[in-house]
Amino acid sequence: MVDIQSASQMTSWMVSGRSLFLTIHVLGVLSFAYIVAKRMVPLVRGERDFRFDQPLVRLGRVLKFWLGQWKQPRYKVAGTLHILIFAGFIVLALRAFTTLIVGVSQNFVMPGLSGRAGPVYDTVTDYAATIVFLCMMIAVIRHLVFKPARYAVPARYGKAHTADAIFLLVLIAILMVADSLFAAAKAAAQSQPGHSVETLAAFSLPWMLQRALASASLPALGRFYFGAYLGHELTFYFLLCYRPFGIQFHVETSLFNIYFAKLDREILKPVRYGVSDQQLDQVKSFGVKTFKDFTWKHMLDFYSCADCGRCSDNCPANAVGRPLSPRFITIKARDYSFQHYPVFGHASIGRGNHGTPLIGSKAGGIYSEDEIWSCTTCGACEAECPLLVEYIDKIVDLRRGKIEDVNVPQSLQKPLKALESRGNPYGKMEKKKADWANTKEFQQICPVKTVGKSNGADTLYFVDSITSYDDRMQSIGRATARILDHVGENFGILGPAERDSGHEVRRFGEETLFMALRDHNVEAIRASGVQQIVTADPHAFNALKHDYKDVPPVEHISQVILREVKAGKIKFNPIANDKENGNSVYAYHDPCYLGRHNQIYEDPRDVLDAIPGLTRVEMARSRDRSFCCGGGGLMLFYEPKEDQRMGVKRVQMAAEAGANVIVTACPFCMVNIEDAIKVAGLEGKMTAIDLAELVDQQIVRKCRDLKEGQAAEGKECVVH
Amino acid sequence: MEILVCARRVPDTSENEIQLNSAGNDIERDELVYSINEADNYAVEEALQIVARVGGNVTVATVGGEDDEEILRREMAMGANHGVLISDDAFSGSDGKGIATILKGLVQKGQFDLILTGIQAEDGGAQVGGMLAALLDYPFASLVNSIEVVDGKKLKVSREIEGGNKEINEIDLPCVLSIQTGINEPRYVGMKGIRQVASLPIPSYGASDLGIDASAAGEAAAKVKRVDYFVPALGKGAEILHGSREENVDKVLELVTAKGGLK
Numbered sequence: 001m002v003d004i005q006s007a008s009q010m011t012s013w014m015v016s017g018r019s020l021f022l023t024i025h026v027l028g029v030l031s032f033a034y035i036v037a038k039r040m041v042p043l044v045r046g047e048r049d050f051r052f053d054q055p056l057v058r059l060g061r062v063l064k065f066w067l068g069q070w071k072q073p074r075y076k077v078a079g080t081l082h083i084l085i086f087a088g089f090i091v092l093a094l095r096a097f098t099t100l101i102v103g104v105s106q107n108f109v110m111p112g113l114s115g116r117a118g119p120v121y122d123t124v125t126d127y128a129a130t131i132v133f134l135c136m137m138i139a140v141i142r143h144l145v146f147k148p149a150r151y152a153v154p155a156r157y158g159k160a161h162t163a164d165a166i167f168l169l170v171l172i173a174i175l176m177v178a179d180s181l182f183a184a185a186k187a188a189a190q191s192q193p194g195h196s197v198e199t200l201a202a203f204s205l206p207w208m209l210q211r212a213l214a215s216a217s218l219p220a221l222g223r224f225y226f227g228a229y230l231g232h233e234l235t236f237y238f239l240l241c242y243r244p245f246g247i248q249f250h251v252e253t254s255l256f257n258i259y260f261a262k263l264d265r266e267i268l269k270p271v272r273y274g275v276s277d278q279q280l281d282q283v284k285s286f287g288v289k290t291f292k293d294f295t296w297k298h299m300l301d302f303y304s305c306a307d308c309g310r311c312s313d314n315c316p317a318n319a320v321g322r323p324l325s326p327r328f329i330t331i332k333a334r335d336y337s338f339q340h341y342p343v344f345g346h347a348s349i350g351r352g353n354h355g356t357p358l359i360g361s362k363a364g365g366i367y368s369e370d371e372i373w374s375c376t377t378c379g380a381c382e383a384e385c386p387l388l389v390e391y392i393d394k395i396v397d398l399r400r401g402k403i404e405d406v407n408v409p410q411s412l413q414k415p416l417k418a419l420e421s422r423g424n425p426y427g428k429m430e431k432k433k434a435d436w437a438n439t440k441e442f443q444q445i446c447p448v449k450t451v452g453k454s455n456g457a458d459t460l461y462f463v464d465s466i467t468s469y470d471d472r473m474q475s476i477g478r479a480t481a482r483i484l485d486h487v488g489e490n491f492g493i494l495g496p497a498e499r500d501s502g503h504e505v506r507r508f509g510e511e512t513l514f515m516a517l518r519d520h521n522v523e524a525i526r527a528s529g530v531q532q533i534v535t536a537d538p539h540a541f542n543a544l545k546h547d548y549k550d551v552p553p554v555e556h557i558s559q560v561i562l563r564e565v566k567a568g569k570i571k572f573n574p575i576a577n578d579k580e581n582g583n584s585v586y587a588y589h590d591p592c593y594l595g596r597h598n599q600i601y602e603d604p605r606d607v608l609d610a611i612p613g614l615t616r617v618e619m620a621r622s623r624d625r626s627f628c629c630g631g632g633g634l635m636l637f638y639e640p641k642e643d644q645r646m647g648v649k650r651v652q653m654a655a656e657a658g659a660n661v662i663v664t665a666c667p668f669c670m671v672n673i674e675d676a677i678k679v680a681g682l683e684g685k686m687t688a689i690d691l692a693e694l695v696d697q698q699i700v701r702k703c704r705d706l707k708e709g710q711a712a713e714g715k716e717c718v719v720h
Numbered sequence: 721m722e723i724l725v726c727a728r729r730v731p732d733t734s735e736n737e738i739q740l741n742s743a744g745n746d747i748e749r750d751e752l753v754y755s756i757n758e759a760d761n762y763a764v765e766e767a768l769q770i771v772a773r774v775g776g777n778v779t780v781a782t783v784g785g786e787d788d789e790e791i792l793r794r795e796m797a798m799g800a801n802h803g804v805l806i807s808d809d810a811f812s813g814s815d816g817k818g819i820a821t822i823l824k825g826l827v828q829k830g831q832f833d834l835i836l837t838g839i840q841a842e843d844g845g846a847q848v849g850g851m852l853a854a855l856l857d858y859p860f861a862s863l864v865n866s867i868e869v870v871d872g873k874k875l876k877v878s879r880e881i882e883g884g885n886k887e888i889n890e891i892d893l894p895c896v897l898s899i900q901t902g903i904n905e906p907r908y909v910g911m912k913g914i915r916q917v918a919s920l921p922i923p924s925y926g927a928s929d930l931g932i933d934a935s936a937a938g939e940a941a942a943k944v945k946r947v948d949y950f951v952p953a954l955g956k957g958a959e960i961l962h963g964s965r966e967e968n969v970d971k972v973l974e975l976v977t978a979k980g981g982l983k
Contacts (some may be wrong), residue, residue, distance in 0.1 A: 281915060406798065418735050420911060421753040427735030429751060432864035512911035 017226070021103030021233060028237030035244045036252075038343045042291070042299050045351070048273045049295035051260040058259050061388075066221040066258045072177040075310060078148070081135050082386075085644035088132035089251070091167070092179070095125045096236065099179065103229060119199075126183065126201035129176045133205055136173040150309030151178050157328045161247070161307055161351045168239075168248050175235045176205065181228035184209035189221045227522070245338070247307040254387055257304035260297050265379075266546045266597050269295075269393035271400065271511050280511070286402025287509060292334055294394070301389040302334040309379035311391065316373045321643030324374035326381040326391050332366040333358075359398060372398045373409055374640050376631030377507045378592040383624045392507075399509025412508065415637045420513055423499035423520070424465040425634060434495040435472035436467070437481060446478070446485045450495035451528040455551040457492035459484065460530040465500045466632075466667045473667040479696035480536040480557050486699060487564045491534070491592055495522040503543035503593075504633020518548055525551050534560055536692050538593035538666045539632050545598070556594060557692050558604040558665050565610050571700040574612035586616045587659030588628035588691075589650065589673065593668035604665050604691050619657045627653060629676070632668030647676030651686055665691040721776035721869070721893075723767040724832040726823055726852070727760035728782060729791045730842045744948045745949055756791040759838025763899040765906040766867060767836055774869050777801040779830070783811060783822050792922055797913035798906070808926040813939025816847030821937050823848065824855045825930030834875070835896045839863060846898070853896035861891050865900040959969070 012304045064070045069086055094110055101108045113121050142148065143162055183206040189197075193414035200207040213221060243249050250257070255398045262269075271286050273295070286295055310328040312318045318325045341347045348353035356364025359372060375395045382391055404409065408416065423430060426670070428597060437448035451457045461484060467477040469545035484491045502517035525533070531556040544554040564570040577583050588608060594600045601623045608616050621627045630646040632639075651673060654662050662673055673688045680686075689697075731747070732755040739748045756764075767778040781804040782788050782794040792803030806822055814822065821945065826837060835853075839862065840846030846862075853860030861878040870876055870890070877897060878888045915953075927934045935941060959975075961968040977983050 037744075185856075286912065403908065403910045404912060406907035406909060406913065410905055413906075413908050414734060417755065421732065421755065422735050427732070429737055431751065510910055512915060516911060637775065 003094065004120075004217060005508035009457040018104055018228075024233050024237060025100065025104065028233075031237070031241045031249045032244075035241055035343050038341065039244050039249075039303065041339055041347055042341045042349075043296040045292060045310060045349075046296040046299050047292075049297040050273045050473055051262075051297055054263060056264060058261075058469045061261065061263075062255065062259050063386060065261075065386070066255055069386070071384065074384065075308075077142075078308065081139060082240060084131050088128040088135070091128040092125055092132070094121070095179070099182065099229075100236070103233065122183075123201040126180070126204035126206045129180050130203075130205040133173055133176040133180075136169045136176070140173075143169070143485055149546050150313040151307075155195060155322075156326070157325065157331070161577070164246055165307070166539065168243075168246065171235060171239050171242075175232065175239065177209075178228050180205040181209050181224065181638070182232055184213055185221050185225035185228055186367065188213040188216065189218060189225070192278070217409050244303075245343070247305070250304045250306045250387060252298060253304040254306075257300055258388055260298075260300065262390055262393070264546075265382065266542065268396060268506060268547065277515060279577065280515075285401075286404045286511060288394070288397040289357055289359075289401040289405065290349070291333070291340065291358060292349060292354055293397070294333070297318070297388065298394055298397075299333075299337065301387075301394075302330050302337055304387050305330040305334065305389055306387060306719055307331065309388070310384045310385070314380040314384045316378060316380060316630075316649070317376065317640075317642075319627075320646050320649060322374040322640050323368055323370045324372075329367070329371075329391065329394065330389060336366050344492070359402065360689055367398065369402070369407070372402065373638060374642075374696060376592070376628045376635055376646075378626075378628035379596040380592075380625070380628065383596050385717050396507055396509055399507075400511060401509075402667055403509040404513075409638060410632055411637050411639050414506075416505070416510060416513065418519065419500055419502075423517065424469060425500065425637065426465065426469050428469045431494040433463075433468045433498060434493060436463075436469075436477045437493065442478055446482045448481050449492040450497075451492035451530065455492065456529055457490050458531050459489050459491040459525070460525060460528060460533045460542050461491050461493050462501070462525075462533050462535040462537075462544060462554075463493055463498060464535065464537045464667075466671070467537055468498070470667070472670070473670060476536055476667050476690045476692055478671070479690065479692040480534075482696050483557065483561060483570075483692060483699070484534065487560070487569045489534075489560075492523075492528070492530075494524050494528065499524075501537075501540040501543035501547075503539040503547065504635065506543075506547060514547075518543075522548055522551055529596065534666070536665070536690070538591045539668065542593040542597055552712075556598075556600060556603075556665070558594070560608060561607050561691070561695050562603045562610075565607060570695070572611045572695075573700055575614045579611060582660075584615065584661050585659045586614055586661045586663050587619050587654045587657050588616065588622070589619070589629065589662050589664040589669060590623055591664060591669050592626065592628050593632075594665055595626050598622050604663070607695065608663060611694075617657045619653045619659070621653060629664075629666075629669045629672035631672075633668065636668065636671060645672070645676055645679060647672035648680045651676045651680050655682065655686065660684065660686050662688045663691055664688065721770060721774055721833045721872070722831055723770065723776060723778050723834045724827065724830065725760065725763045725767050725778060725779050725780045725795070726782070726837045726848065727764065727791055727795065728757045728838075728844070729754050729784060729788045729839045730757045730844075733842055735800045740949060740951060745946070747949070754787070754790075756794060757838050757841045757844075759840060759842075759899060759901050761795075761838075761906050762901050762903050763836040763838050764795045764798060765904045766798060766899055767834075768907075769904060770834075770867060770869060774872070776833075779804060779832070781806060781823070781826055781866065783807070783814070783819055784830035789922055792801060793914055793917050793920075796917045796920060797909045801845055802923045803920075804943055805922055805924040806926075806930070807924050808934070810927050810938045812933040813942055814937045815942035816845060816943040817851055817943065818937035818941050820848050820851035820855055822927075822930070822932060822943075823852050825927075825932040826925065827852070827856060829925075833893050835894070837896070839897045839900050845900050849896055857898070859891050859895040860897070861889055861895070862898040864897045866902075866905045867897070 072082050098108065098110045110424045142165055143151065183200065187210045213224060226377055243251055250496065271280060272283055275283055309327050315326050340349050342430060359365055359367045359369060372395055377395065379390045379392060411694055418427035419425050422428065449455050449457065451460065461480060463477050467473045499517045499520050502514040505517060506514035530552055532552050533544055534557055535544065536557040541554060541556045544551060561570060575584065586608060588605055590601060608614055627650050629648055629650050651662065664670060664673060670688060670690055677683060677686050678690060731752040741748045760936050764780055771778055778800040780792055781802045782792060785807055789805055790815045792805060796803050804826065811822055821972040837849040849862065850860055861877050864877045865880055866878045868876040873893055875891050875893065876888055877891055878886050881887055941982060961971050963971065
């Protein structure tokens with residue numbers, strides 16, 4: 001029986017194949033281990049991060065987001081390519097190991113593949129290698145010809161990453177070709193006359209190569225076989241050791257990044273994991289000032305980013321030209337990490353040396369101040385990232401560091417000071433907190449009580465600052481109160497005892513002030529004895545639900561409305577599509593803190609759909625891809641550098657969807673969208689209304705809701 | 721350089737609704753929130769920036785009572801090294817000259833190269849800085865909007881002249897300067913910072929500690945007395961434009977240009 005020698009038996013330049021490959025294996029594995037160990041250095045020195053709980057939940061997420069590639073299809077072309085490549089890699093992983101071992105031990109067969117499964121697996125891998133090879137070619141063409149905009153690197157962030165991306169793609173393609181050539185040469189040798197024919201999967205890459213080699217002599221095939229094997233070995237180990245230097249490190253880190261990803265995303269990262277609020281006074285430094293202050297998981301995020309650009313593609317701040325691109329928050333930190341914790345040589349940041357401040361134009365700074373204040377914490381980036389990289393916690397941590405270093409944009413100082421002394425950012429008097437409800441006319445229609453010892457209530461309506469004090473938003477407060485009144489809720493407000501929820505105070509990094517506001521509110525809420533809380537402000541909702549502890553359960557008004565619609569307590573008059581009103585087309589804008597941060601997407605839509613005669617369209621960007629209106633709370637006071645307002649882009653999206661009424665469910669959205677309608681020149685063509693206002697307007701009321709004596713009791717009538 | 725900043729705690733005009741009390745001789749103070757006088761805050765920031773450049777210490781002092789300690793702590797959280805509360809029953813009811821006399825006692829007790837005050841208190845008459853300089857026989861510059869330390873013995877200070885021009889003056893140390901708002905961008909004081917200085921001791925000095933003749937300050941010594949306090953009646957000032965948007969824009973442009981707002 002004539003056959004080519006196995007790679008391990010071959011001798012080349014006086015060195016036996018076995019020794020050569022054993023040497024390559026040992027060197028390759030040692031190099032990789034060394035590089036990874038060096039890459040672990042900053043992680044080991046980073047801040048604590050508790051990510052070791054709930055292993056089953058985490059494994060479930062690995063199955064969904066890693067093995068299941070859950071987020072990939074959100075981008076159809078790139079996602080499909082990635083799923084194919086990922087699947088190919090998973091399939092080829094076994095073959096790669098087998099191939100590596102064969103170089104040392106010629107008769108090695110992977111356990112489980114010795115029987116019938118072997119040929120089936122071989123066929124599958126032949127195709128897998130082919131598909132991966134084709135995907136690489138398509139990816140290269142995409143990078144060179146189609147150039148998706150999200151891959152571009154704006155000048156201020158450095159040079160384009162195209163060359164590096166293509167280099168890596170080509171290396172993988174070479175690996176696939178080498179792998180296929182190896183199989184093809186072996187098969188070609190075996191298919192010489194007189195041998196049993198090993199069949200390769202038809203039209204696969206190995207199959208084609210086998211045909212090309214069909215007429216080659218046995219010694220030539222032997223050389224091909226050996227060369228392909230050596231090429232495969234070298235490419236494999238080069239890739240393995242090169243990946244930790246760039247974007248393809250995610251091949252190794254993604255599994256861990258997803259396993260350790262934050263489970264409770266809606267809860268903001270504590271100042272320090274494992275440090276209680278009471279112990280915070282002893283914490284010397286808050287937030288992230290230097291690279292060492294990042295937690296190990298946040299550093300793992302930096303390694304894991306695949307540079308796909310989806311975060312920035314969805315970031316509203318990036319879209320309106322603010323100096324923020326989440327992608328480069330990560331890329332710049334990774335470059336910084338690689339520079340200061342090099343694989344060769346000593347780390348320039350040690351135990352005694354904290355390194356340079358990350359923010360500022362001074363030497364070593366990688367982020368600008370405007371960059372970290374530009375984020376509205378809308379969460380669009382995190383909703384998109386296939387690798388579950390976290391951004392909001394990092395931004396907030398960077399802000400915490402700035403706040404502690406007494407460095408805050410001037411425009412935010414007054415509102416922060418007012419929050420400290422008056423409990424609201426406007427510096428308004430506490431005693432005027434309930435003025436929105438205390439007008440004579442309104443008290444007659446819908447008396448709103450301030451809960452106290454002698455004035456108990458089951459439900460607390462938490463109003464929050466903007467709805468209490470802003471003339472326009474007070475209308476949302478009154479609508480909410482009337483809805484609660486209509487469904488017979490025994491409710492009250494805290495009145496002067498209510499302070500700002502502190503939601504944005506916390507997200508702007510002023511943790512200590514937030515804690516003071518929270519503690520005050522928690523005490524007031526608990527003292528009021530209410531059983532549940534309702535709010536119409538998603539920011540307050542999010543704060544009460546996730547930032548506060550030991551308070552009664554909280555609901556957003558849209559949830560209450562839907563429940564009461566289903567229970568039959570709320571019925572709607574049809575929308576008047578008459579000459580005066582024209583034909584209104586409604587589009588619902590998802591507020592970030594109702595939608596993305598709390599997954600309440602359907603309730604407000606179901607409420608709208610329950611209103612007879614209401615025509616509703618969806619904007620192209622909705623639900624978890626909703627486009628932030630410009631941000632709430634303190635963001636209203638921040639003066640960003642931007643080409644355009646986020647709200648203007650948003651109302652244009654509504655116009656493109658064919659809507660002329662934007663319904664939202666957040667007072668801050670209302671501020672931004674109403675302003676944007678004016679700025680966009682759509683006044684008269686587009687209006688905005690809050691869900692509570694719309695419901696209040698369309699609700700079928702019993703006339704006892706009206707002023708006494710105005711109409712007969714029990715008769716249904718409409719109030720405008 | 722040893723710098724003393726004289727500061728005051730005043731009702732925060734942006735966070736209060738100032739109303740007259742029923743007697744009509746003062747404002748209703750029950751629900752007021754107070755903060756450091758804005759110009760004084762700029763003076764402290766400027767002092768901190770000078771010390772950051774040339775070294776030294778910043779001391780912040782105020783004449784008042786226990787409640788006034790909060791502004792000293794806030795300025796210490798900003799970075800001031802020391803706070804001094806000057807408090808004595810004999811000082812209550814002092815006029816501008818009385819306050820200047822009290823501060824003179826503190827200056828003479830210490831070794832200060834430079835004394836800063838805000839340009840004026842939000843509820844005051846911009847008297848103290850100038851009087852303090854005169855009582856000490858120190859040179860004085862007011863409306864200062866930039867400071868440059870020349871050689872440790874002199875300063876170059878500038879002030880804005882009506883119309884936007886700048887005048888630069890050289891002044892010998894020790895001296896008194898009254899600081900204009902806008903000279904810098906005061907840093908933010910977070911709640912954590914205030915908590916961290918909450919337990920630092922703040923010395924309190926009375927008349928005898930500073931060697932001040934109690935009869936030179938306080939109500940008895942005051943030669944200026946407030947006799948009335950009132951809110952002026954609203955005048956007719958506003959002109960409402962009733963045209964279309966384009967017409968209104970043209971009209972506004974015309975009016976602003978006529979008043980010299982646009983050139």
